[in-house]
Amino acid sequence: MKYNIFGNGKVAFGVILLSFFVLLAVFGPWFTGSVLGLDARANDITAIAAPPSAEHPLGTTQFGQDVLAQVIEGARGSMFVGFLGATIGTAIAVLIGVPAGYFGGTTGNFLNFLTNLFLVMPVLPLIFVLAGYLQGTGLVMIAFIIGVFGWAGGARTLRAQAMSVSNRDFVQAMRMLGESDRRLIFTEVMPHLYGWIASMFLGGLIGAVMAEAGLAFLGVSDSSAISWGTMIQAAQQQSAVLRGLWWWFVPPGLCIALVGTAAALINFGVDELANPKLRSASRRVAKRTAAVQRAALVPEGV
Amino acid sequence: MTSTASAVSAAAADTAPAESPRTPRKRKRGRFLFRRLGFYLVAAWSAITLNFIIPRLMPGDPSAAIIDQLERVSGQSLPPDTLVSIQGLFGNPDDNLFEQYVAYLAQLARFDLGVSIVNFPVPVADLVAAGLPWTLLLVGTTTIAAFVLGTALGVAAGWRAGTRFDAIVTPLTTFLSSVPYFWVALLALWAFGFVLGWFPLAGGYDPNIPISFDPAFIASVLQYGALPAATIVFSAFGGWMLGMRNMTVTTVGEDYVLLAQAKGLSPARVRWRYAARNAMLPQFTGFAMALGGVVGGALLTEIVFSYPGIGYLLFSALQKRDYPVMQGVFLLVTFTVLVANLIADSVYVWLDPRVREES
Amino acid sequence: MNEPVLEAVDVAKHFAVANSVGDSSVVRAVEGASIRLEPGRITAVVGESGSGKTTLARLLARFYEPTSGQIRLDGVTVAGDGIRRSTVPKSYRKAVQLIFQDPFGSLNPLHRVRHNLERAVRLHHGRLGRTEVDRRMASLLERVSLTPASDYLDKFPHELSGGQRQRVVIARALAVEPRVLLGDEPISMLDVSIRLEMLNLLDKLRREDGLALLYITHDIASARYLCDDIVVMYAGQMVEAGPKDAVISDPQHPYTKLLVESSPDPHRTTATDRDDIFGAADELGEPPSLIDPPPGCRFHPRCPFAMEKCRTTPPPRAQLADGRWADCWLHDEGRADELTHATMTERITRKLTEEPR
């Protein structure tokens, strides 16, 4: 029962990594501007497509913009879309998934059908088309579209979990006492779903960051905004690959991957929290077992 | 109510019908697939309707804008049938919504997806039909390859959960599955195409060889396709693997695996026939969720490699606001994904005698 | 006979179930069941899983509405024929409470003992001051022998043993001050050594508070220990009822006899040889499907006494001495004494292995 998720190395690492990027998104641009004296949008015509140097730690782009400053500025854009998209998506997932699982019946079936529909639709092409119509719209709109079309997987999980929790005796027992559905949902069922909702939010976060990057890569973005996606897109457009300007497109992609890894690692811990079998399959348990084994000096047959 | 459901399932479990083994099962599977087919038809209809609604929801008059654009591109007024076709897809100011919808459905039934703005006057259907085989080739093979590779590695990691292999491979895969597809594609293109020069930098085949089925052309297809395919597999297998790893860990704890070990079966048999065989089932039910992401990622990958599939087509269309092409691609991708899901369901039904439906 | 507090009259419950492919069929979980629960009296319903005993308890708890028949509280029909389906009023909740089988499952692992008791107290006793709520919670825990209360109020379920949890569950049910307590196998998930304490606690509640108690169980020996009357259920129907000792020592329905014979009894005085005890019980058959139950008497496919009319016509209820009754054609035929002649296990095995099914 008692299980400290921060005692789990994977989770701790994930949390640290994610916190770093959140802090970077919030305070980074101020830091680059005031402390490092760099400007993501300034063009340094003395350094066009320059490799990393003391002046530009991560080099410059084709336009003489500092890559480090852009990565930090991009963190804000990407994380903004990530958080907003994940918030919207998670909210819809909760609003659809929890009632679907709790009430079952006709209501539940309809909500479940809706979920499955959004689940089989290839969301990314759909978002592309929608965003295509809305070209030039800001990051808010993009986050909104991503959230509105990206909730189905989460709703499906929540529905299954809400259903299993709702069928457990303690919910029935409290209903027997005369508790209302509203109270049952909020005080008895929902607390069991917080872990899943958190995990869903993290999944949505990385999904939104990736989707934004994908959209930007396709050229669907706010032309004035800087995000990791727009950086990669700019690099691609200026044929950075064919000209060997790796410092331009490697850092933003790596950042996306690191945020994704952080989210996935935290989710791993949440999974282990929810599924004791996964917990006992961890490296730590294996090591402990081996230690007891060695101490006992009885060879293990199996 | 939920309470009823649990009581019923308990009651139903107690009274497990003692049916005779053979024939009803086949009929059951048939009916299950039939119901799924029904669902996919509704899904397809929803996609078609969505495709109808989106342009009509947009501010302004997309229909007029497109016609205007087409006339500018072609430098002449549109032939009447093209005009009808565009108005059918994007809105006809003279008809009410219902009339528009009926006309739109009738038009789709004739595979009339309008004409491309950029490649005027090539019909969208032709453009899409030209790109589809390339995408199917690339995405189809890589999806299967990633699925097989991910599942196999997932079994290996899950079976040896807690070992060093698992402790290294699993976090590494977590990282890989978090990397954007197109960025991996860019890196691969830069490293293997640009720096090492092992692979061509763009295209789906050698433009100097005429398109045919002769060995030289096929060889060039393989050569051009290898790098895009590899990057998609590289980015996609991690998701399958992590799912399979956790399912395997869970399954290994099941009594039937314990009993299989107690029976003295070979470890390989226990692992595959008992553990993996059961752990694999959720992989198919989760297919829909994973496939959408893979397809989206693969479309982006095509763009990096200028691969002549529909992803690249979509990209060009987005760049130039070629709405007919965009919507045609969306419809086609959706249909393909639905068919893939139906196939996954069939495989699932074949794999699980219980045909446990989630509904 | 006293007036019953809670009564079920000829209730039936059918469930529509969708099988794995979505075809629906009807499970006849309970049919034609009547039961009276009187203050200060404990009635046991004994049966195997799938016999409908849990469904009966849940009907009485109004988990779901009966398909037909009536549920009466204090003689007033509250559910069933002629009553429109509605939400269960608080007054019913206050009168009737259900104890679940699994003490691990019926307490929310995320809430302390305090939460459970406090909600129960507040839901049914209007606005109460903090001290009054605390006082009530303490006295509830005391009544289920969890003392001192302060040791338990702030514990989470996982910090309690199985027996302690079930006591908390009982305290929670008592908090509404019900007049009827329905126990759905309340001891079957507990460790053997603490089951008796729980039975003794239920007995105390009956004696001290005059609760009407329904005790659902598959363990006929524990039913005998606790209750006054026994009702035996088979395949969704009641087949025999009466005072406990009479029913157990002299079963008047073949199924009751089979059940009693099959139950382990370490204090057995007669046969001591193992092979004698187990006999040649090679084939005793299984309860029928409730989706498509056999016509006539539902026990007839297994019954060694089965006659032609058993296969076609449901048996009439034979009213016997001491308020006993049994649903069996043997009484109608005057053949009831045959029940005492040989063991059921022998007879059934002989019948089922000789006749091809």
Added chain:
Amino acid sequence: MTFTQTMRGDGTAVTTASDIVLDVDGLSVEYASAGAPVRACTDVTFQLRRGEILGVVGESGSGKSTLITALTRLQRPPAVTTSGRIVFHPQSGRPGIDLVQLKPRALRSLRWTSLSIVLQSAMDALNPVMRVGEQFVDVLRVHDRSMSRTAAWAEARRLLGLVGISADRARSYPHELSGGMRQRATIALALACRPELVVMDEPTTAVDVVMQRQILAQVLRLRREFDFAVVFVTHDLSLLLELADRIAVMYAGRIVELASAQDLYRTPMHPYTRGLRDSFPPLHAPLERLEGIPGTPPDLRALPSGCPFAPRCPAVMERCHEHLPLLTPRGDRSVACHLHDEELVR
């Protein structure tokens, strides 16, 4: 069957060689937990005679489930056998084999042919995606490589017939059988390779009393036919008293009493055994108020010093809190309780 009693070095009476099928000596199992390892089984010692039914009874936390996986060498991390021997004596008269020391390959060949297991829930124990018959066929053919598929299927059908399941059911999947049938199928499965020892883990708790009676009657008949020994693990002492030849009572990971079923019922020597016996109300005998055993089973992570039963024991003495009583032979039975310390008995 002849019993020859000898004395071992430590003074324990032993029936030797050919009559013993399993000799468990000083078996301890620990769980590697975050803190100090938790001992779920401590110093478990018993002999299983050929063809005997040995009941093992215990409540939650008694270590009986741990004992099963240790005996059958099926334990998984974090459980570790830290000491002891489990010596299996084959009927052929070949020297005893210590299962604890055995290499995986040798262990695999011994499995099912010498030692099989029946698990509590047949629904969980049968592979849901394999036909029931196929689950017989694979084990039959692993242990007899000369057996053809056809012959193996025929054998599977024959084995199912032994427990009253008709041959055409062999092609069913587990979910298509009723609960009772599934459990009988797993018993037939356990006998597929004619083992000398079958470990049964609460094989009848998931079925109703009537089916329990039927299954146990079949087990007894099959045991007469095939002459295997049974370790029958359960929480239901009332059932064991009827079924078992001898019964080992476990408490807090140790055997606290081991005696014949009759002796255990009539003259339980350990207060826990007595309390457990009196926790089952009689079905026919006159009723009287029973009290069970007050208190709760101990937490293995925080065992009291001295006798783990002391906090619940009605006959507790001062020494019980200080010294752990060890399982000591008393005639043809053994008990671990200070009440029977030599000087007190006298």
